[in-house]
Amino acid sequence: MKPIVVLKRTIFAAALIPAAVLVLDAFQGDLTANPIEYVTHTTGDWAIRFLVITLAVTPIRRITGWNPVIQLRRMLGLFSFFYATLHFLTWFVLDWFFNFRQMVEDIAMRPFITLGMATYLMLLALALTSTQNSIRRLGRKWTLLHRLIYVAAVTALFHFWLARKTIVPQFQVVFVAAVLLLGFRVWWSRRARTQPRPAAPLKPVKM
């Protein structure tokens, strides 16, 4: 088996651990005194972590030159979407229990909910167009559309920041990581512009 396949399967299994532990904790009644808040925070933490990890794939590819690593990108992005979906459903079902009027008010009135909702819709669009078929069909537009991940990363960070009363350590970690990873892209594109040598074309790799 190719190393990338082994790596991909390992990461797939590992990425399910947080969800599994959450289920286990639920059955053990070990979700703290405020289970809904705990599940909301945990799923949100993992959604943004995977978002940041997804952003790391291209820089790793550029720096190491190991092109197959790009094959991890879609899976990691979908894991971010997976945890974001759990996060959204926790809010939708458990937190407000289908109280639509309150949810609409929340989205309209609370900037951090507005940002969270916007982030989720962006991730949804990216997830729906993540298929091989979409890549083929959308062509150049696909690349453009999937730059939305940069916007989603920024709105997700704002959402996280506004949701807490103080700057918690977990926020600091994803914030620093996101700044470095987005900064890398700025630096890379500048470098590509100042040096006439063309950068390696980013063509979709068959997975």
Next chain:
Amino acid sequence: MPHTITRAAADNLGRSAEAAYNYRMLIRHAPDFRFSDITPKSWYLRRREFLQTAAGAALGAAATAMAPPFTARVNAAPQKEGTGHGAKLPNVVKSPLSTTGEKITSWDDITSYNNFYEYGPYKEDPKENAWRLKPRPWTVTIDGYAEKKGVFSFDEFVKPYTLEERVYRMRCVEAWSMVIPWVGIPLKDIIATYKPTSQAKYVEFITALNPAQMPGQTTRMLPWPYVEGLRIDEAMNPLAILAVGLYGETLPNQDGAPIRLVVPWKYGFKGIKSIVKIRFVDYQPKNTWQVMTPNEYGFYANVNPNVDHPRWSQGTERRIGNFLRIKTLPFNGYADQVASLYSGMDLKRNF
């Protein structure tokens, strides 16, 4: 629990014993997986030790596998010193000012879900870290515009009064709430002892500053030490107490040992913990959260469903232990006793 027992073994004992107690009627079959098959949660959960032997844990898993999610809680791990059950407090009298007819929140929830940034920013941090605090010997300093001032030992400070049990709702600014059986002393009786002069318009409270015992204070998350304040007439309201106990026992460290403020008509952050200094002053004290984020937290911080926090609604709350949200009441349901303190005030501006 004997001292010779290891932490891990004790965890098992506590967990399985409690689980067996709660679910002994429900055990029907052994689990079809071994506990050792499950990925250790320490891989991703901060500060949670997970060193259970298969035998003890399997029993716990068997007993809890059928527990419905979100409702059952098995939380009987032995407490680190100072964070578990304390000494029974003698001669506690029940108070007619107690809230009645509401289900009292469990001891486990009250002592494991705390906002006490001196021990870390997460709810589970205080229970984990508060063993470091040494609540004795302890002194309380009385200062400012008062006839009687000085530094008093904790025993000296609380001795003159009868301890009362006060069951109060506690509404956090984060929109969750509990019903807590405090044991405490009416703040007005304490104030009477020290005879504030007519220049005293406000009472300022200050938490201990001791980074060695309160690890959160080594960070700059909040400006330390924590400060809170009340207008003197608020402090004289019969509902305001200084609590020294919980469920008839001495206060666990994570709940603010040895002595803390409880003002049930205000958001929980007004209830300053581990108090070392009380000052009678002529200025409105700058309370910590107001200093931190002045547009979000005010001095008064009265529970008010009609004035939303800028970032979330205050109209409803989740009572810990319940699933559905309930409506939040003005002054947390204590309007009859306290609303007159604020007559004529614009409560939207004075949030």
